[in-house]
Amino acid sequence: MKANKTLDLSQYEFRNIPGFDQNNFQGFDQAIPMKTIVIYCFDPRASEIPKTVADYLGNEVYPGENIVDEAGIRVGHTRTLFAMSNGGGRALQALQTIATMDYLFHYENVVVVHHSFCGMTSYTPELLIEKFHHHHHVDISGMWDHEDMAIVDYEKTIRHDVDLLRNSPLVPKHLNIYGFFYEINSGQLTEIVRDIATKK
């Protein structure tokens, strides 16, 4: 449906709800108890990763269900583990979400998962740069750290992504960061790094 003048979209914004005070906002934890963010690849063969991580960590609810009030309004959800996918399940692409969601939720863990036979293992950063330049006449060699462009060695890349999060000023220091490898055929999850926050 195309937006038109009769539909006032501003009515759907929290800031415009009568009684909502953005200056005294304490977060949405009462409505949705977000505890863990999982970053994984959008490869559909890896879609069971969030549920597998929830089972591995324990004390997590996934997928959970809506909490609805008498009027039928969705006032919350029981999910504690939030899934965020991108090409490769890379940490770099998740930084903005991690930083901004800290305003809304008091979550504790960030988990990075890379999976077997990921498309990102089919080339090297150098090849990607060369092909992109050839096809699109744009030099992307200076855009990102080359480690972020491909998966050349799973263990190194998982550690790279965990370190990237730990060392980024956008990632609050109280968060625990985990790095996993997931085998898509067996469904087995292997913990590679566990970086528990020293500051709470």
Ligand SMILES: [Zn+2]
């Ligand atoms: Zn993948």
